[in-house]
Amino acid sequence: MITAITSIIIFSLVILIHEMGHFLAARKADIDVSEFSVGMGPVLFKKKGKRETTYFIKALPIGGYIKMEGEDEDSFSEKSFNAKSPFKRFMVIFMGPVMNFALAIGLFFIIVLAYGIGGTEVEFVAEDSQEYASGLRPGDQILAINDRRVRYWEDLTNEITQHEQNYTMTVNRDGETIHLSMTQNYRYIVGISPIEVDGEFTTQMANVNFQFPADLAGIRVGDTIKKINGSPMTSWDQIRDTIGQSNGKTLLFEVDREGAILEIEVQPDRQISLGFYTALDKSIWTAITGSVHRTIFYVRLMFQLIFMMISGQVGSEAIAGPVGIISMVGEAARIGWYPLLNLAAFISINLGFFNLLPIPALDGSRLIFIAIEGIRGKRIPPEKEGYIHFVGFMLLMGLMFFVLYQDIIRLLSRG
Numbered sequence: 117m118i119t120a121i122t123s124i125i126i127f128s129l130v131i132l133i134h135e136m137g138h139f140l141a142a143r144k145a146d147i148d149v150s151e152f153s154v155g156m157g158p159v160l161f162k163k164k165g166k167r168e169t170t171y172f173i174k175a176l177p178i179g180g181y182i183k184m185e186g187e188d189e190d191s192f193s194e195k196s197f198n199a200k201s202p203f204k205r206f207m208v209i210f211m212g213p214v215m216n217f218a219l220a221i222g223l224f225f226i227i228v229l230a231y232g233i234g235g236t237e238v239e240f241v242a243e244d245s246q247e248y249a250s251g252l253r254p255g256d257q258i259l260a261i262n263d264r265r266v267r268y269w270e271d272l273t274n275e276i277t278q279h280e281q282n283y284t285m286t287v288n289r290d291g292e293t294i295h296l297s298m299t300q301n302y303r304y305i306v307g308i309s310p311i312e313v314d315g316e317f318t319t320q321m322a323n324v325n326f327q328f329p330a331d332l333a334g335i336r337v338g339d340t341i342k343k344i345n346g347s348p349m350t351s352w353d354q355i356r357d358t359i360g361q362s363n364g365k366t367l368l369f370e371v372d373r374e375g376a377i378l379e380i381e382v383q384p385d386r387q388i389s390l391g392f393y394t395a396l397d398k399s400i401w402t403a404i405t406g407s408v409h410r411t412i413f414y415v416r417l418m419f420q421l422i423f424m425m426i427s428g429q430v431g432s433e434a435i436a437g438p439v440g441i442i443s444m445v446g447e448a449a450r451i452g453w454y455p456l457l458n459l460a461a462f463i464s465i466n467l468g469f470f471n472l473l474p475i476p477a478l479d480g481s482r483l484i485f486i487a488i489e490g491i492r493g494k495r496i497p498p499e500k501e502g503y504i505h506f507v508g509f510m511l512l513m514g515l516m517f518f519v520l521y522q523d524i525i526r527l528l529s530r531g
């Protein structure tokens with residue numbers, strides 16, 4: 117129930133903000149808007165407001181729309197979308213994604229102000245780590261990784277994980293710039309975290325990371341780990357150490373799931389591990405700059421994901437649809453406010469970014485048509501543009517059903 121309610125709130129908020137961007141820009145351009153809908157499908161609530169706009173709340177929080185006069189029909193009345201200049205029409209379409217990015221910045225601002233954001237000043241270095249052996253010390257201000265400047269923890273970790281073995285770290289120590297030659301640390305993980313009771317970690321699972329080895333093998337939230345490779349596990353430290361010392365070899369987990377003992381084989385993944393962490397900053401200025409930076413950081417990651425998909429480095433399993441997102445929302449809600457707000461911001465960025473892609477029927481394609489019109493001084497015939505958007509819409513529906521099918525298969529395999 118908590119997962120369902122939280123998912124509806126997040127989806128509705130993200131969609132509402134997106135459509136509000138279109139709506140406010142249309143009002144500013146003096147365009148008549150007959151309908152404003154949050155959600156799709158059966159109508160749960162409707163009300164007629166000012167300027168003849170009917171507001172809808174519908175049952176399925178997987179989309180939304182505003183209906184402007186002249187947007188999808190050949191109408192050129194004074195207050196129609198078609199009658200406005202290319203610039204005004206461009207801004208009406210563009211403001212939807214812009215509002216999604218603005219929502220993400222606002223959510224990140226709250227996160228950074230409440231929880232802080234990791235900077236680049238080293239607070240702790242483990243003495244048995246590769247970083248300590250290479251000369252990194254508490255108090256060092258990390259300036260760059262392989263000559264690429266870093267400003268926040270996300271920058272730092274993203275740059276470090278780009279290198280399989282060695283990299284150069286530039287730090288400022290007491291006003292002196294020092295170049296350190298680093299060797300990567302590695303650890304083995306399966307993607308689980310335990311329930312905490314009275315400040316103590318238990319052997320029962322609070323979270324199983326989506327698409328990590330434990331999740332793919334069948335370990336679920338709520339499972340209690342009894343044994344690994346036949347050895348009893350009585351503490352989280354034992355579980356963590358056993359996984360860490362596996363050297364990537366398959367581990368046999370015995371778990372208690374609602375009284376039934378299950379045997380599950382899990383093969384740990386090797387992951388780059390950092391032997392240090394940096395200090396947190398909670399200042400107002402950092403909240404402002406950090407929220408903008410984090411939004412830009414996630415947009416960059418999305419560009420990287422598209423490139424990796426085009427080049428074949430990742431497959432369609434990297435894409436999650438509504439069912440997969442609802443599952444992630446549920447897991448985030450169980451962990452706490454920080455991951456939930458962070459996920460909501462990420463979903464908002466996703467919607468804004470996806471809508472700006474030059475795919476027919478999406479905002480990005482409409483912007484391209486308007487830009488072409490502005491350049492050539494002549495509009496593309498509405499019937500041709502409408503046909504292209506229709507074909508794009510059908511392809512998007514096909515993609516949506518494919519992603520939904522994948523989500524359901526994943527869900528059934530996890531059950």
